Structures are given as C-alpha cells and as structure tokens.
Amino acid sequence: MELEIAGLSKTFAMNGRGAVSVLDNISMDIAHGEFLSIIGPSGCGKTTFIEIIAGLQQQTAGTIRVDGRPRSESGCNCAIVFQQYGLFPWLTVRRNVEYGLKIRGMRRRRRREVSDTFLRMVHLDGYEDYYPHELSGGMQQRVALARSLANSPDILLLDEPFAALDAFTKESCQQELLGLWHGTGLTVVFVTHDVTEAVYLSDRIVVFAGKPGRVLDTIPVDIARPRSMDVRLSDPFRDIERRARAVLAQARTCGEAQAT
Amino acid sequence: MSASRLGRRLAALARKLALPAAVLVLWSFATDFWKIHPIILPALDQVLEDFGTYGLNGVLAAQSAASLRRCLLGFVLGSAGGIGLGIVLGWYNTLHDYFDVAINFLRSIPKTALAPLFLVWFGFGDLPKVLLVGLASFFYTLITTIEGVSNVDALLIKSARSMGASSRQILTTVVLPAAMPAMHAGLRLAAATSLVVLVTAEMLSGNDGLGYLLEQARGGLNMSTMYMALIVLGVIGFSLDWCVRYCGRKLMPWRKGKTIST
Numbered sequence: 019m020e021l022e023i024a025g026l027s028k029t030f031a032m033n034g035r036g037a038v039s040v041l042d043n044i045s046m047d048i049a050h051g052e053f054l055s056i057i058g059p060s061g062c063g064k065t066t067f068i069e070i071i072a073g074l075q076q077q078t079a080g081t082i083r084v085d086g087r088p089r090s091e092s093g094c095n096c097a098i099v100f101q102q103y104g105l106f107p108w109l110t111v112r113r114n115v116e117y118g119l120k121i122r123g124m125r126r127r128r129r130r131e132v133s134d135t136f137l138r139m140v141h142l143d144g145y146e147d148y149y150p151h152e153l154s155g156g157m158q159q160r161v162a163l164a165r166s167l168a169n170s171p172d173i174l175l176l177d178e179p180f181a182a183l184d185a186f187t188k189e190s191c192q193q194e195l196l197g198l199w200h201g202t203g204l205t206v207v208f209v210t211h212d213v214t215e216a217v218y219l220s221d222r223i224v225v226f227a228g229k230p231g232r233v234l235d236t237i238p239v240d241i242a243r244p245r246s247m248d249v250r251l252s253d254p255f256r257d258i259e260r261r262a263r264a265v266l267a268q269a270r271t272c273g274e275a276q277a278t
Numbered sequence: 279m280s281a282s283r284l285g286r287r288l289a290a291l292a293r294k295l296a297l298p299a300a301v302l303v304l305w306s307f308a309t310d311f312w313k314i315h316p317i318i319l320p321a322l323d324q325v326l327e328d329f330g331t332y333g334l335n336g337v338l339a340a341q342s343a344a345s346l347r348r349c350l351l352g353f354v355l356g357s358a359g360g361i362g363l364g365i366v367l368g369w370y371n372t373l374h375d376y377f378d379v380a381i382n383f384l385r386s387i388p389k390t391a392l393a394p395l396f397l398v399w400f401g402f403g404d405l406p407k408v409l410l411v412g413l414a415s416f417f418y419t420l421i422t423t424i425e426g427v428s429n430v431d432a433l434l435i436k437s438a439r440s441m442g443a444s445s446r447q448i449l450t451t452v453v454l455p456a457a458m459p460a461m462h463a464g465l466r467l468a469a470a471t472s473l474v475v476l477v478t479a480e481m482l483s484g485n486d487g488l489g490y491l492l493e494q495a496r497g498g499l500n501m502s503t504m505y506m507a508l509i510v511l512g513v514i515g516f517s518l519d520w521c522v523r524y525c526g527r528k529l530m531p532w533r534k535g536k537t538i539s540t
C-alpha cells in the first residue's frame with residue numbers, strides 16, 4: 019500500500035512542565051512495495067513517527083493517507099515490531115506468534131501452520147513452548163518479527179528489529195526479510211542505527227535530525243536487486259554508505275546545537 | 279525421578295526442617311533442664327498430651343473445622359468480590375473516581391476494630407465472623423487488583439492493539455493476565471489476614487472455633503492447650519498460604535524467578 023504523509027507534527031504535553039515538540043512538519047511519500055529505512059540520532063522521534071503511522075499514537079497535526087484515503091478509514095493492515103519487542107510474557111513463543119491470528123478467529127490447525135512457517139523462517143523451530151523470559155534478547159526480537167509477519171500485513175513497520183542480534187544471525191534475518199518482501203508489494207518502513215544495514219536493505223533512506231525530529235535528507239539507493247551480501251564491498255554501495263554517514267553526522271551536530 | 283534429583287530434594291527438605299527441629303529441641307531443653315516456669319512455657323510433652331486428648335475426643339477437629347469453615351468462606355467470597363470489583367474499577371477509570379474516597383476510607387478502618395460493631399449487628403453465629411473475614415479479604419484483593427489492572431505495561435497494550443485487538447479482547451487477553459501477579463499478591467495478603475481477623479472475632483464472642491478455644495484456655499490458665507491452639511493456627515495459616523502460592527505457580531508458570539510476593 020502507498021503511504022502519503024503530509025505535515026506531520028507531534029507535541030507531548032509534559033504535565034505542567036510545558037510541552038515538547040518531538041516531530042515537526044514531516045512530509046514524505048512511501049510507494050507501494052517500497053523498502054524505506056529511517057536513520058537518525060537517538061531521541062529524534064523515529065519510534066514516535068512509526069507508532070503514529072501504526073495508529074498507536076495520535077499526531078498533533080498533519081495527515082496520513084493510505085492509498086489515498088485517511089489512515090483511520092483505510093482499514094490498512096499495519097504490523098509493527100517494537101524496539102522492546104512487546105511480547106506477552108504469559109504466552110509461549112507459539113502462542114505469541116499466533117496471538118493476532120487467534121483474536122481474528124483463525125482455526126487452530128491453520129494457526130499452527132502459519133506459526134510453524136514463520137518460526138522456521140526466524141530459525142526458532144524447537145522453541146515453540148518456551149516462554150519469552152527463557153529466550154535471549156535476540157531470540158525474543160525474532161519472535162516479535164515472526165509474530166508481526168504472521169498477521170500478513172500490507173505495511174510492515176520495524177523499529178530496530180535486528181539491533182540485538184549477532185552479526186551472523188543479523189545477516190541471515192536480513193536475507194529472510196528481503197526474501198519475504200521481494201516482489202510481494204509489502205511496504206516496509208525500517209528504523210535502524212546501522213547505516214550499512216539501511217543501505218543494504220533499502221530503496222531509499224530518510225535521515226532524521228532531532229529536537230524536534232524532522233527530515234534532514236533523503237538518500238536513494240540505486241543498487242540492483244536481488245542483492246548478494248558481497249554487494250556491500252562494491253564501490254556504488256560504499257559511496258552511498260559514505261554519504262549516509264556524512265548526513266547522519268550532520269544530523270547529530272544540528273541536534274546538539276539545538277539542545278544547547 | 280532420578281536418584282540425584284531425589285537426593286537434592288531430600289537435601290532441600292532437610293535444610294528446611296533443620297530450624298523447626300532445632301526449636302523443638304531447644305524447647306525441651308528449656309523446660310526440662312533450665313526449669314522455665316510452665317506458665318511461661320509448658321513442657322513439650324504436656325502440649326503433645328493435649329494434642330492426644332483433644333484429638334481423640336474430637337474437640338480439636340470440631341473447633342478447627344468451625345474456624346476453617348468461616349475462614350475459607352469469608353476468604354473465597356471476599357476475594358471473589360474484591361477481584362471482580364477491582365477489575366471493573368481498574369478498567370473504568372471514571373467509575374473508579376466515584377469509589378476512590380469511599381474505598382480508601384473504609385479500608386483504613388482495621389477490620390478487627392469493626393468486630394464489636396458486627397457482633398452487635400449480627401449476633402453470635404457464623405455471620406459476623408464470615409463477614410469480617412470477607413471484608414478484610416475484599417479490601418486486600420480490591421486494592422491490589424485495581425493497581426494491577428490500571429498499571430499494565432502500555433507496550434503490551436499497544437502490541438495487542440497493533441494486531442487488531444478490540445477493547446474487550448485487550449481486557450481479557452492482555453490486562454487480566456498481566457494483572458494476575460498483583461491479584462495473587464492480594465490473595466496472599468488476604469489469606470494471611472483472614473485468620474487474624476477470624477481469631478479476634480472468635481475470641482470476642484461465640485462458643486466454638488480455635489479463637490474460642492484459645493480464650494477458654496487463657497481463662498483456665500491452661501497453657502499447654504493454648505500452645506496447642508496456637509500451633510494448629512500456625513499450621514492452618516501456613517497451609518492456606520501454601521495453597522495460594524501453589525495455585526499461583528500453577529496458574530502463572532511464566533513468572534520468572536522470585537519476586538517480593540512469591
């Protein structure tokens with residue numbers, strides 16, 4: 019699905035301590051089936067931004083349209099993977115993955131097939147009956163990813179989903195995500211701190227600057243797909259990576275300049 | 279169960295029983311060798327003898343049953359009410375506002391202090407005692423349930439909402455399970471307090487129950503009987519708490535490690 023975001027702002031009232039502006043006039047269009055990454059310094063409003071897209075927070079101003087219709091009326095199926103996972107501690111891994119299916123009334127046998135598929139995809143087969151607290155951080159993160167994917171979303175919002183993974187698992191999850199996304203028309207918004215990851219995965223990278231959060235620059239990634247892991251050593255890849263790092267460094271300094 | 283696991287369990291049991299056994303040994307020493315006056319501490323044999331007589335003539339069983347009946351009835355009814363109302367008030371914030379002052383005022387009155395009033399109102403039978411126990415259980419579970427229901431991690435609610443859960447589904451599939459540890463803590467407080475309130479009420483009036491037995495023994499300066507009643511009360515309180523903890527473990531296998539309430 020296609021997303022049009024226009025003039026989006028968010029201000030938090032701080033219970034008598036005034037108000038903070040977290041997002042200021044953000045506009046961007048995200049095409050149907052696009053893979054878009056957002057990078058930016060910590061605290062610049064990335065999480066707030068995607069939670070507003072997911073409909074979990076209300077913007078102070080601005081509009082979000084999905085396929086031309088206001089977000090609330092579009093009935094879009096947005097899935098989100100939270101930075102802190104948000105797994106239900108009282109459900110086993112399997113039941114966590116099946117949660118969304120169950121509340122929509124899917125039959126048990128069908129649910130099981132779906133959860134099996136996605137748990138295998140994130141390499142967690144064999145852990146179906148574990149509780150979240152019995153898993154490592156990276157494993158919990160992968161359960162959260164499987165849980166979102168199980169709901170077969172049209173728009174997938176990911177908040178630093180691979181931050182807690184080791185390099186090897188991270189690469190394998192990146193591959194799986196690309197494999198799952200490629201050619202399906204799934205629209206992905208991917209928040210990350212890892213510049214290489216952003217370049218490798220995305221069609222386009224949006225760099226946020228902080229306090230208040232706004233779009234500092236947009237960097238297209240014109241590298242053919244499917245991309246092998248080796249593409250990261252190529253010159254075009256390195257150029258884009260270098261540029262993204264430069265803009266990110268600039269985003270850091272202007273955030274600090276405003277804060278002081 | 280493998281041999282080594284059985285061994286570990288036995289070792290753990292031995293560790294747990296070491297201190298109680300030491301206390302019993304010390305007790306015998308105190309009465310037999312250091313000649314502590316039997317009004318302060320009766321001989322262990324004397325207490326055991328009382329267990330024998332009262333056990334055989336059925337008095338102990340009858341009095342314990344009377345106390346246990348009132349205690350359980352009050353505890354179960356009061357807790358059910360407390361948890362039920364707690365869920366409603368925790369979920370509907372505006373409704374909570376109407377009840378807030380009343381609840382906090384009423385729960386601040388010690389339930390034992392209400393005993394004289396209730397005895398006047400409801401006479402000498404089971405009713406005032408069950409009501410007092412019920413009231414105590416009600417408030418302990420009410421307060422903790424309200425806290426539990428209204429302080430669920432916002433991330434979990436967001437998580438459910440992002441997957442399309444309705445408000446009702448959020449209540450049943452997220453808020454209630456998330457509030458279970460708080461409710462369980464309330465139940466443990468309620469169970470412990472039930473016995474306190476009950477024994478006080480039984481000592482003040484009536485003609486049966488362990489509180490009555492205790493009060494009778496005091497009247498006759500019958501120290502060994504008093505100790506017997508105290509030991510039985512300890513056993514009942516301990517068992518009650520063990521049951522509540524056991525149910526907690528069975529219902530919440532997902533709770534990690536130890537917390538203050540378990």
Ligand SMILES: Nc1ncnc2c1ncn2[C@@H]1O[C@H](COP(=O)(O)OP(=O)(O)OP(=O)(O)O)[C@@H](O)[C@H]1O
Pocket residue numbers: 030038040059060061062063064065066067101
């Ligand atoms: N509920 C809230 N009330 C007040 N301020 C908030 C609230 N939520 C977020 N903020 C503020 O909004 C700003 C952006 O927060 P957000 O979580 O969106 O940052 P982020 O870009 O995701 O950071 P990170 O990379 O560290 O995850 C922060 O300065 C934070 O203090």
Ligand SMILES: [Mg+2]
Pocket residue numbers: 064065066101177
């Ligand atoms: Mg964040």
